[in-house]
Amino acid sequence: MTKLRAIGTAVVACASVAVTHVTAADAISDATAAVIQKWANAVEVHVAGHPDEAVATVCRMSYRDRVDMNAGLDLFLTALQGAEYRSKDNNRAVQAVIAAAHRAGQPTPARFLKRAAILHADAAIYRALFPRPAETTAPTIYDSMGSGVRVPPLLNNKRFATDKDGEFVGSGIADWNWPFARDLVDRLVSRPEQGSDPFLGAWYHAIAAWMLANGFYGDAEDHLHHAAEILPNDARVMFDRASYAEILGFPKSQVLPASSPSGGLVAVHIPRATDTNAEAERLFRRAFQLDPTFVEARVRLARLLDVRGAHAEALLELRSALETNPPRIVAFYAHLFAARAGLNAGSLPDAANHYRDALSLYPNAQSALLGVSQTALLAADVTGALAPIERLGPNPVPPDADPWWQYDLAAGRDATKLMQSLWAATPPGAVQTARLH
Amino acid sequence: MTRLAAHATAALLLAGIGGQAQQHPTFFSRAVGVRVDALVTDGRKPVAGLTAQDFELRDNGVLQSVDVTIASDVPLNAVLAFDTSASVQGKRRRDLIDAGDTFLDGLKPVDRASLLTFSRDVAPRVRSTTDFAAVRTELDRIAPGGLTSLMDGVYAALTVALAQTDPPLVLVCTDGTDTSSWLDPREVLEAAKRSNAVIYAVTSADARRSTSLADLANATGGQILSVKSSAELSTTFRRILQEFRSRYILTYSPTGVRAGGFHAIDIRVKRRGLVVRARPGYVGLESGS
Numbered sequence: 197m198t199k200l201r202a203i204g205t206a207v208v209a210c211a212s213v214a215v216t217h218v219t220a221a222d223a224i225s226d227a228t229a230a231v232i233q234k235w236a237n238a239v240e241v242h243v244a245g246h247p248d249e250a251v252a253t254v255c256r257m258s259y260r261d262r263v264d265m266n267a268g269l270d271l272f273l274t275a276l277q278g279a280e281y282r283s284k285d286n287n288r289a290v291q292a293v294i295a296a297a298h299r300a301g302q303p304t305p306a307r308f309l310k311r312a313a314i315l316h317a318d319a320a321i322y323r324a325l326f327p328r329p330a331e332t333t334a335p336t337i338y339d340s341m342g343s344g345v346r347v348p349p350l351l352n353n354k355r356f357a358t359d360k361d362g363e364f365v366g367s368g369i370a371d372w373n374w375p376f377a378r379d380l381v382d383r384l385v386s387r388p389e390q391g392s393d394p395f396l397g398a399w400y401h402a403i404a405a406w407m408l409a410n411g412f413y414g415d416a417e418d419h420l421h422h423a424a425e426i427l428p429n430d431a432r433v434m435f436d437r438a439s440y441a442e443i444l445g446f447p448k449s450q451v452l453p454a455s456s457p458s459g460g461l462v463a464v465h466i467p468r469a470t471d472t473n474a475e476a477e478r479l480f481r482r483a484f485q486l487d488p489t490f491v492e493a494r495v496r497l498a499r500l501l502d503v504r505g506a507h508a509e510a511l512l513e514l515r516s517a518l519e520t521n522p523p524r525i526v527a528f529y530a531h532l533f534a535a536r537a538g539l540n541a542g543s544l545p546d547a548a549n550h551y552r553d554a555l556s557l558y559p560n561a562q563s564a565l566l567g568v569s570q571t572a573l574l575a576a577d578v579t580g581a582l583a584p585i586e587r588l589g590p591n592p593v594p595p596d597a598d599p600w601w602q603y604d605l606a607a608g609r610d611a612t613k614l615m616q617s618l619w620a621a622t623p624p625g626a627v628q629t630a631r632l633h
Numbered sequence: 634m635t636r637l638a639a640h641a642t643a644a645l646l647l648a649g650i651g652g653q654a655q656q657h658p659t660f661f662s663r664a665v666g667v668r669v670d671a672l673v674t675d676g677r678k679p680v681a682g683l684t685a686q687d688f689e690l691r692d693n694g695v696l697q698s699v700d701v702t703i704a705s706d707v708p709l710n711a712v713l714a715f716d717t718s719a720s721v722q723g724k725r726r727r728d729l730i731d732a733g734d735t736f737l738d739g740l741k742p743v744d745r746a747s748l749l750t751f752s753r754d755v756a757p758r759v760r761s762t763t764d765f766a767a768v769r770t771e772l773d774r775i776a777p778g779g780l781t782s783l784m785d786g787v788y789a790a791l792t793v794a795l796a797q798t799d800p801p802l803v804l805v806c807t808d809g810t811d812t813s814s815w816l817d818p819r820e821v822l823e824a825a826k827r828s829n830a831v832i833y834a835v836t837s838a839d840a841r842r843s844t845s846l847a848d849l850a851n852a853t854g855g856q857i858l859s860v861k862s863s864a865e866l867s868t869t870f871r872r873i874l875q876e877f878r879s880r881y882i883l884t885y886s887p888t889g890v891r892a893g894g895f896h897a898i899d900i901r902v903k904r905r906g907l908v909v910r911a912r913p914g915y916v917g918l919e920s921g922s
Contacts, residue, residue, distance in 0.1 A: 448780070448812035532815075539820075562755060563815035566785055569792055570816065573824055576918060578795050585792045590758045590771075592779075600815050601753060 228268040229292035231261050236272075236300050239308060240626045242315045245619035247322035254319040254373065255326035259353075262372070266350045268293045273383065276301045276308060299626075307623040309380050310395055314622045316377035317403055320415075321615075323371060349375035356414030359452055374403075374415050378422055385426070395621060397430045401607065402614035404436040408443075409608030416440055431487035432607070438479030439606030442496060445469040445476065445503075446604060473500050491522040492529070499533045507541040510534075525609070528557045528564075528599045535567050539574075547571050560593055563600035666886040667692070670704065670800055670831050670854055671900050671911035672876065679879035680907055688883060691899040695889040705878040708743040710761060710797040711736070712830070713768070714790035716807035718752040718781040725863040726777055729806060732866035733772045736804070737765045739874045747793055748772065751786025752779035753813045761797060780813035787832070787849060788821045794830035801830040802877045803853075805846065806866065808837040818845035822852055826895070826916050831855045831880070833873045835866065854912035883911075893919035 234253065242250035257265075271290065275297035300308040331353075347354075354370040381400075384393045400423040407416040420440055423433045443449060449466050466472075480497035484490055494517045502510035514534040518527060535550035551567035558564060565584040572580030595601055602609050669690070673680040685701040713736070715729060733748075740746060748759040748768050758771040787805055794801035811818075822845075825832065832855040834846045850857045856876075860869055883900065890896065897914045 447810065451810045451812075562782075562785065566755075566788060566816055570788070570820060570824065573792065573795075573827060576827075581792050582796055585757060585789050588755050588757055588789065590756050592754045592756070601813065 224268040224271065224287070224289045224293060225264065226289050227264040229289040229296075231257075231265045232268050232272055232293055233296050235265060236296050236308075239300070239312045239315050242311065242318070242625065244311075244314045244622035245318065245615065247318070247325050250315060251319050251322050252326050254315060255323060256329055258329040259331045259351075262350050266348050269348075269350060272297045272300075277305045277383070302626070306384055306393070309383050310399075310623055311625060313377045313381035313399060314619065316373040316380065317399075320371045320373035320377070321406065323373070349379040352376070354414075357452075370415055374419060377403075378419065382422075382426055397427055397432060398614075398618055398621060400427060400430070401432040401436060402611070402618040404433075405607040405609075405611040405614045407608075408436070408439065408604075408606050409611035413440065413443065429486060431483045431490050431493070434479050434483035434486060435490065435493050436607055438476045438483060438493070438496065441472045441476035441479060442500065443604050443606070444472040473503060476500055477504070489520075491517050491520050492526045495522070495526055495530045495533065498530070498537070502533060502537040502540060505540075507537045510537040511541060524557055525599045525602075528554050528561070529603065531557070532563060532567070532600065535571070539571070544571060544574055548575070558597065558599060560587075561598040561600065562588060562593070563598050666884055667896075667915060668800075668829060669883045669898055669900065669911050669915075670880045671883055671909050672854070672880045673902055674908050674910070675906065679876060680902075681879060683881060683902065685883075687902050687904065688881070689901045689903065690883055690885065692885070692887050693890045693896050694899075697885040697887065699883045699885045702882040702884070703878075704800055704880040704882055707882065708745065708799045709740065709877065710794070710799045710801040711740065711744065711746045711874075712761075712790045712794050712797075712801055712803045713746060713748045714786050714803060714805045715748070715750050715775070716752070716781060716783065716786070716805075716809065717750040717775050717777045718809060718812075719778050720781075720808055721775075721777040725808065726775060728863035728866050730772045730775060732806070732863075732870045734769060735867040736870040736874055737768060739871060740765060745797070745799070749786065749790050749793060750775060751782050751789070752777065753782055754779070755782055755785050755789045757789065757793060761793075781807065781809050781811055782814040783807055783809075783811035784814040784816045784818055784821045784845065786814075787846070788816050788824055791821070791824050791828045791830055791832075794828060797829075800877075800880075800882060801828075802873075803830045803832045803855075804870065804873060805832060805834040806836075806870075807834070807846070808863070811845070818848065821845075822848055825849050825852045826914070828853065831877065831912075833877070834858070835860060835869055835873075837861075837863065852912060854910055856910070887917070892917050 235257075238250035238253040242248060268289070272293050275294045278301065350372060352370065352372040352375045355367050356370050357367050381396060384396050400419070404416060404420055404423065407413070407419060416436075417440065420433070420437045423430075424437055427433045444466055450469050453466055467475075477497060477500045480493045480500070483493040484497065487493075494513055498510040498513035498517065501507075501513065511534060514530045514537065517530050518534075521527075522530065531550045531554035535547045535554065538544075538547035538550060548568070548571035551564055551571055554564040555561060555568060565587055569581045569584040572578075572584075605611075607614070671688075673683060681703075683701070685699055688699055688701060690697045690699050713733060715733070721729060737746060742763065745761045745763055746759070746765060746768050747757070747761040748771050749755065749757045758774075759768050762768065787803070790803045790805065794803055830853055832850045832853045834850050834855070834857040836846065836857065836859050847857045849855075858869055858873070860866060887896070894917060895914055896917050898911065900909045900911050902909060
């Protein structure tokens with residue numbers, strides 16, 4: 197079953213709706229203190245990577261809970277990081293929030309922030325396992341163009357379009373856990389351009405990989421845009437951003453605007469392929485500049501060069517990439533793209549050789565089989581054209597039989613490994629007995 | 634880049650008609666030649682009863698001497714290429730299977746059929762056969778799911794058609810656009826120019842009309858048809874079969890033209906007011922190849 201896919205760039209509001217939510221200027225109530233304490237306890241007891249009771253606690257938070265929590269969040273995070281808070285208000289709730297923050301900030305605020313970011317990422321990942329609370333009071337905030345409305349991450353109720361096999365099928369509400377988790381993890385740096393904590397880059401990259409692996413392109417767009425601001429010199433972030441731009445240029449993305457209903461509040465907007473491919477090309481180059489060993493960035497860049505018509509340049513990049521003896525799947529891509537670039541450059545024998553080399557790496561790859569057939573046909577070799585087609589069996593082959601089928605996963609191919617590393621790098625929770633209720 | 638051949642089986646031509654239409658015609662083979670399927674219509678209605686004298690065929694502008702056969706006089710080879718992606722579920726699946734059965738009902742015992750399906754995977758299911766029951770069995774086994782490798786599927790169908798000597802009809806049925814192919818439309822179009830098949834494509838009206846599929850149909854002298862719902866598939870498939878059988882097969886050995894490269898074909902009928910639909914050209918083999 198084709199996964200439904202949220203498309204982030206997709207949302208363009210035809211009617212601007214900016215709803216005033218409850219702001220932090222509102223009083224910090226007992227309800228605020230209670231929900232913050234409950235949340236902090238969940239952060240401490242959560243086992244990274246597990247859909248445990250802590251995740252359930254987060255998933256059960258209603259919009260009202262989040263409004264209450266948001267009222268005291270700035271205070272909590274300020275106090276967490278050790279800033280002295282002078283309050284004219286000595287009410288019990290304020291003091292409770294400050295106390296909770298001080299406890300959470302031991303031994304370091306970074307420990308809590310990392311754990312919190314992991315908890316909310318896990319809540320987004322395992323969301324489907326828990327019932328969503330009825331949001332009877334939740335307004336829907338459309339991200340209208342140019343409205344300048346800044347929504348607190350905790351209260352984000354953004355809508356995204358969803359599609360299935362290239363057809364617009366409707367819209368859904370994005371998960372607030374993602375922007376909230378970003379807000380938390382971003383506080384690991386005092387200034388955005390530093391980004392020196394390796395956890396930060398690992399978090400952004402692993403989450404991006406998970407989003408791409410699961411087709412959550414809508415969330416990925418905001419995520420990657422933000423990652424680039426926080427980590428402008430991280431090759432992995434550049435690669436992920438480039439991959440996302442590349443995905444938007446594929447036919448399955450480009451066909452979506454035509455299928456979205458006109459006149460509705462949610463429409464689909466995808467940049468033209470030439471524009472998004474140009475952006476992807478720029479970002480892959482940047483990734484390769486930041487890390488010259490990033491051979492897959494070079495290979496993907498080459499594919500885009502060939503698409504643009506720079507066939508000779510593409511072939512040079514691919515030849516250089518292959519000389520580094522890249523991992524098997526990257527070598528397959530290099531041969532596949534070199535075959536096409538070779539055809540485009542007018543060299544049928546080179547193209548045929550590259551397709552055969554690709555097939556030697558993945559003998560059941562449909563893309564390579566079709567390519568071998570195609571080059572035989574162009575050489576008027578009917579038998580040679582038919583033989584690969586006959587190898588395509590009547591039964592489906594495993595998804596990993598053809599790396600071309602996984603190409604749009606990009607870093608998502610390694611999502612499981614990256615998330616496991618991230619979970620393993622999560623600092624331990626405070627040793628305390630915490631009640632969640 | 635040197636353009637290479639129309640494939641060997643297309644070059645090895647069967648021409649001439651012997652015997653009566655109801656019996657197996659007698660054929661003789663000629664030296665390397667070209668076969669072009671042409672549909673002649675008066676308005677929307679196919680025109681019957683034309684002979685070689687009624688046609689004028691020019692190859693790269695040079696008038697050629699042609700033989701003419703009616704498609705219904707020769708065994709038909711049908712390659713059924715069906716989209717079985719995720720959107721073809723429920724009633725759509727049932728309607729597709731019923732339409733396939735309807736098509737098979739219209740075939741004669743001397744005809745042949747093969748079945749290929751495409752979702753993300755391109756799956757040749759039944760090789761060219763006169764055992765239509767085997768095709769029906771595989772039709773019933775269709776299990777929709779996954780993305781749509783439309784161009785890959787059409788390429789595979791065209792290649793499968795290469796192995797056929799009798800006029801191949803490639804019937805493509807899809808309800809969406811391409812979301813997962815490796816081959817791009819330009820590459821499949823090059824294959825179509827080297828093929829002897831005629832592509833009839835059926836798409837659902839609410840799918841974005843595939844200009845690539847239209848280009849492929851036009852390049853082979855076929856047609857692209859839209860249906861408003863899958864319930865219309867059976868009627869449409871029946872109509873395609875009837876129309877295909879009303880086509881004329883023009884065969885000739887090119888004279889006065891260079892062998893290699895792309896050959897533009899221009900076919901006209903002497904009677905006024907009739908419209909001819911045929912492939913616009915073919916790719917020829919260089920001499921000595």
